[in-house]
Amino acid sequence: MSAVNVTDTREAVVTSATDTAVNTISNAVSNPAQSYHHGDLRTALLNAAAKRLSEHGVDSLSLRKLAEDAGVSRTAPYHHFKDKSALLSAIAAKGFSDWHSTAKRIFEQEEKTPSARFREFVCEYVGYAAANPEMYELMFGRTLWQNNAATSDLKDVAFPCFQFQVTMTKFWQNKGLLPDNQDALRLAQVTWGTLHGIARLLIDGIYADSSHIQEMCDCAADLFMQASNKA
Amino acid sequence: MSAVNVTDTREAVVTSATDTAVNTISNAVSNPAQSYHHGDLRTALLNAAAKRLSEHGVDSLSLRKLAEDAGVSRTAPYHHFKDKSALLSAIAAKGFSDWHSTAKRIFEQEEKTPSARFREFVCEYVGYAAANPEMYELMFGRTLWQNNAATSDLKDVAFPCFQFQVTMTKFWQNKGLLPDNQDALRLAQVTWGTLHGIARLLIDGIYADSSHIQEMCDCAADLFMQASNKA
């Protein structure tokens, strides 16, 4: 019900009648003429939001601008998202889904040693944050989580992603890469905390110099694996 | 309303011309009669800001509300702070100053073993963040650091505080608490990252359950010290 429908409707409208509809549509960039109904506003908003998010950051992301990007009036988005948090949640959900696949892919590389996979995971985690700082901020920042602003849809995607960190931790403990004398949950919290902390210090502008990410990741990985040798 | 009020006040006050200091002091809340000039608006704003910060969070901290708290018009703050960032910077600076003293106090307890001090530092760091989440957010969050919004005054207080982390790390390395086979700067970044990450996951609402802070801190401290035994 998307593109085809829109095109058909446009022709019908243009031939038939008034162009009050037509001139409201100094629309998005592609299609100069459009019908009263957008066709797929929801995904158009999400696309515009993803673009604005990566280019200008979450702070300067307003529903009104997104509506304008989609060539639609300022309150139209409210027919697809309860409020701003719901829209942000939807974007973050996509991020979690993507990251979860990436994490699983790294973790399940049977041909590599657990140690190599562990090190790769550390680097990829921080690398993902550094490469997508605004998405990372949205996924793991206070904006959504602080006041229960996160949609239940988001939680459904995010919690398994959090949980996966524990699963991996247990695996690494079994393989002797992480100390076995620590509770798996606590250890997962600490290792995740380390990666999260490094990522945040980087993307929040506190580590002004971001040219030594690799060394920091190696140092972190070394540290954890060294600890296991004692236990 | 205020024009009349101001005039009346002026006449009343001018008679006793001596005490500009006196009537400006209790200005904000208590004294309904106000002189045109506040007297010490800058610190009144900072006090109001600190209060609002801890009670309602940095997100709902607006210059207009602060001005109202101080009993002053909405643009008055601009005569004391270049913009909102400057005011936030001033508050954060106080936070850094306080935390730096605390850190030094812990670090310099000669009567305790280095190991005990290290563990105490870890707990105090996370504890400070948990006890003052909004101040921590302001000090170490993206709000001020991301776009160079931090005042140079703030930087002057914050950078030594960051640097102290490296100093301590070197000390702990020398005492055999942290691995000696790692570059001190990298190691400081990783250890600080760990504390920062745990703190952020807690205060940003991602660790919904904050009842195991102590265990997490112990786990982190154990991990680092275990790593040193191998090196």
Add this chain to the structure above:
DNA sequence: TACTTTATCTTGACACCGTCAACATAGCCT
């Protein structure tokens, strides 16, 4: 003492923002 400068505080205005209410249109189902 009188005059001038400077610091401080004022109102007015502008451009944003999220969100609600009320209304308009179009597509779909009976």
Add this chain to the structure above:
DNA sequence: AGGCTATGTTGACGGTGTCAAGATAAAGTA
């Protein structure tokens, strides 16, 4: 054909940071 529902619209409200221009008081200077 008629009505229901999804989706779009404008108007309005209260909130924000910030600038410009004018008012007032304090401080410095002759």
